[in-house]
Amino acid sequence: MAGTAAHKRAVAWAEARLKAAGFENVHSEPFTFPAWIRGEEKAEIVAPIPQHLAITALGGSIATDANGIEAEIALFRTYDDLLAAAPGSLAGKIAIVTQRMVRAQDGSGYGAANPIRRSGPSEAAKRGAVAYLLRSLGTDSHRLPHTGALTYKDDAPRIPAASLAVPDAEQLERLAALGPVRIRLVLRPTVEENASSWNVVGELKGNERPDEIVLIGGHLDSWDLGTGATDDGAGTAIAFGAARLIGSLPQRPSRTIRVVLFGAEEMDFSGAAYAQAHQGEIGNIVVAAEADFGAGNVYSVQLPPGAAGSDFGRLLQRVIAPLGANVDSRPALFGGEDIRDLHRAGVPTSSLRQDGLDYFDTHHTADDTLDKIDPKRLEQAVAVWTAFTYLSATSGVDFRSLASTAK
Numbered sequence: 001m002a003g004t005a006a007h008k009r010a011v012a013w014a015e016a017r018l019k020a021a022g023f024e025n026v027h028s029e030p031f032t033f034p035a036w037i038r039g040e041e042k043a044e045i046v047a048p049i050p051q052h053l054a055i056t057a058l059g060g061s062i063a064t065d066a067n068g069i070e071a072e073i074a075l076f077r078t079y080d081d082l083l084a085a086a087p088g089s090l091a092g093k094i095a096i097v098t099q100r101m102v103r104a105q106d107g108s109g110y111g112a113a114n115p116i117r118r119s120g121p122s123e124a125a126k127r128g129a130v131a132y133l134l135r136s137l138g139t140d141s142h143r144l145p146h147t148g149a150l151t152y153k154d155d156a157p158r159i160p161a162a163s164l165a166v167p168d169a170e171q172l173e174r175l176a177a178l179g180p181v182r183i184r185l186v187l188r189p190t191v192e193e194n195a196s197s198w199n200v201v202g203e204l205k206g207n208e209r210p211d212e213i214v215l216i217g218g219h220l221d222s223w224d225l226g227t228g229a230t231d232d233g234a235g236t237a238i239a240f241g242a243a244r245l246i247g248s249l250p251q252r253p254s255r256t257i258r259v260v261l262f263g264a265e266e267m268d269f270s271g272a273a274y275a276q277a278h279q280g281e282i283g284n285i286v287v288a289a290e291a292d293f294g295a296g297n298v299y300s301v302q303l304p305p306g307a308a309g310s311d312f313g314r315l316l317q318r319v320i321a322p323l324g325a326n327v328d329s330r331p332a333l334f335g336g337e338d339i340r341d342l343h344r345a346g347v348p349t350s351s352l353r354q355d356g357l358d359y360f361d362t363h364h365t366a367d368d369t370l371d372k373i374d375p376k377r378l379e380q381a382v383a384v385w386t387a388f389t390y391l392s393a394t395s396g397v398d399f400r401s402l403a404s405t406a407k
Helices: 005-020 079-084 108-118 120-126 166-176 229-247 270-277 279-284 311-323 337-344 375-394 399-406
Strands: 024-047 051-053 055-057 069-076 094-097 131-135 161-164 182-204 209-219 255-262 285-290 298-302 351-354
Touching: 005 024, 005 182, 005 229, 024 055, 024 161, 024 270, 051 166, 055 182, 069 079, 069 131, 069 166, 079 094, 079 108, 079 120, 094 120, 108 120, 120 131, 131 166, 131 182, 161 166, 182 229, 182 270, 209 229, 209 279, 209 337, 209 375, 229 255, 229 375, 255 270, 255 375, 270 279, 270 337, 279 285, 285 337, 285 375, 298 311, 298 375, 311 375, 351 375
Parallel strands: 069 094, 094 131, 131 161, 209 255, 209 285
Antiparallel strands: 024 051, 024 182, 055 161, 069 182, 182 255, 298 351
């Protein structure tokens, strides 16, 4: 996790690997942020029958006191049902939302369900709840809860929040249908204010237009439950691997390829820090894209508006079609959490869509480990990213002008 000794070791590792691969201008850009560190976490049903619950705190959750919270639950099968609850109706209760997340190749089920985790704690607090639990945002049936960050709202009290493993959420549904259920919850996370993190940068300088930048990256930080192999060790490998392959060619591309390994994506801090540090060169970044969706094969590439039907788009289509991917006619609306602020500032972004049908089986869980990565699928992803990056850096494509034409 960002802000830990392990993350500091990851930064040193990344710098060493970039330098060993021949990258230039290798350095780490520091920033500070409030680092949330997981502590003791446990929950149990105390009535009508005792049972341990598999839970994990949401990133950013406040702590309970040492004795925890014991209260009756108010269970909602959908998030809309929670939102429909009247102010004050959950006073003294632990609110629980058990809405299912939809499995989808493009991960859209996660986007649709994300407010349940992000905003749910504050919405429950507005209605008087003393704590909040949700069915994990995952597509598995394992007894492993999925963590992830929440976002407290300024107009609501802050209450402790955690996610339940899927089987435990379903058990609570069955019990709640029979009568009142009481739970005891203990969460003891801490926060280190002004903790240090770094965005690690390495470049392959362009041989003709070095001031024009093709930016690709992944993020070095991960959640602590697993090893971060798919989220985002795989993305780091994809971005680094693609650039390293291009760097091994006899001649450098015209434009500079910049690899950024972001330092605190999971808690939403590194993208803003990078955009602020580089606001003076926003106009020089030709295109940006982040690999942050596991190690699945790339099946589709979404380019900035107006680019799919351009000469660049047609050339990319010819190159990646034999790899099993295509250029999507729809423009990229989102290129990655860490480049969101760059996109808002006007940087064109691309989205290389990976097959995520099984990604959310292990996402943000203790099951995010190296054995989940299929080397062949990862190789295909690296190949498509290499093609996209190389063509963006060798061509004279101006994505900004194509976007204005498309409008």
